[in-house]
Amino acid sequence: MAQTEVLVAGAGLAGLSAGIHLLEQGAGRLRVRVLERGHVIGGKASSMPHRDKATQRTFTVDHGFHVFFDYPNLGPRLQALGADGGLARAKHEVLIWSEGAVRRFQAWDVPSPFHLFPGGLLSGLYGPVDGVKIFRFMFDIFVTEIDRLSAAERRALDAISFDDYARQHGLSDDVINSSFFRFVTQSAFIFPKSMSALAAVAAMQLVAQNYDAVACRYLNRGCSDVVIEPLRQHFLRLGGILEKFKAVEHVNVTGDRVSSFTVENNKHYIHATEATTNWYSNYHSTETHAAGPPPVTTDVTAAYYVAALPPRDLEEVLSPASLALPYFEKITRLETQRTIAFTLWYDRVVSPPDADGAIIGLPGPFSTVADLHWLQRDPEGRGSVVQFVGEDGAYASRPDADIVADAMDVLHRVWPAARTATIEKKLFHRGNHDAFFLSTPGSDELRPDAASPYPNLFLAGDYTQTGFRVICMEGAYISGMQAANEILAREGLPRARVLPMKEPGGVISLARLAKRALGGATGP
Known part of the structure; x- marks a missing residue:
């Protein structure tokens, strides 16, 4: 046949x-x-080896920094292929740059949405009053069932920015402009543009709707x-x-x-x-x-x-x-926007041991920085392997050298030990083939x-x-x-089953069931 x-x-x-x-x-x-x-x-x-002819060393070059979340389809696929060993252990926390310091936002292993509230207070990212407002806002986001919204409701949610959506829920501009919120849009490579409220709701559900969702898994080797x-x-x-x-x-x-x-x-x-x-x-x-x-x-x-x-x-x-x-x-x-990536290999470790995650919410063209020395089981090189990733949007007209200089300035503020360490290799790139949909x-x-x-x-x-x-x-x-x-x-052949995002559980799932039973809207 x-x-x-x-x-x-x-x-x-x-x-x-x-x-x-x-x-x-x-x-x-x-x-x-x-x-x-x-x-x-x-x-x-993708990633690939870069062979330096001068030193005869091979460096792994990623197209960007990657974090693996609770993916319902790709995750089980890699597990079935025996490939999930390339993922580091899950960390139920996020490192956020705020007011010149790294804040550690840690989720608690309690039912949703209570898993988020203590971590924000203990990290100092917000106080009790703002914390209650953020808690109510996140509750509304997690209860929203996008697939059950009408077409008109989805269009209305997509038509407004995430910032305006937050204002509609009573959040002040101080909270909206805080590091806690800035990391949402910057981690989506959309800065300096605004993110659709519909997309932001989906993203927040993926990365924060319960304790398991907050689990970040980093790659032990190159993404390829x-x-x-x-x-x-x-x-x-x-x-x-x-x-x-x-x-x-x-x-x-x-x-x-x-x-x-x-x-x-x-x-x-x-x-x-x-x-x-x-x-x-x-x-x-x-x-x-x-x-x-x-x-x-x-x-x-x-x-x-x-x-x-x-x-x-x-x-x-x-x-x-x-x-x-x-x-x-x-x-x-x-709309699309180029990403930019910058990797440096040092002769020594320049970050402290608690730099065990990606730091999000940085100022300047690079929104995220990580030291692979602490993230990978078998890190490449003798010292730190520092990866920056960000978006080109607000810096498209600036030359590469200026962007690199800005990155080095930020790096020296985050990890001052990098000032005196020797850079053994550095690679920078930005190109249209790396463009993200906004x-x-x-x-x-x-x-x-x-x-x-x-x-x-x-x-x-x-x-x-x-x-x-x-x-x-x-x-x-x-x-x-x-x-x-x-x-x-x-062709009359059976389709592959696409698994949806997992239910959040806890109070959120009960609230969703109650809204359905009462015939109420499941939207925001």
């Missing part, structure tokens, strides 16, 4: 997830090829090793085909269907290329590649196509006629469903309508499941 061909563009989390679920549910009837434009798979969840490589191996074991240096240049449409992807086979493609007369260099490494012959371009056909590409990359491969369709035109209005007010209605107007083209990516609504690894993974499910349904 001939297999039905499926072509997936993009080998990030979304593309790998789509390929895995198509093969697992496809009963041997599907042949899945995943194309990656470059040499590194994983997209924004911990997350991407187990998925890649599983995809290949299932019979999937993964091809690197295959860049999709155009989505070709004939009539009302996609007829092919135009694919450029370019073995010299490098992320963030810098071209000279005969050489290409890669910011990830000091390697160079001879320019070689011109790339070969072919039209590749399949029965179904999945575009697991970021919004801006998707726009580049669609024709003007496609982009004029309302479904795709909305995608052009989605959950700004009004953005939810612009997010596309997996099924496009073309009956054989489907989209995957954390910017799509996943129902999860949080821009994170879990959102990307679910989007791949949903794209796969659309194809499986059309």
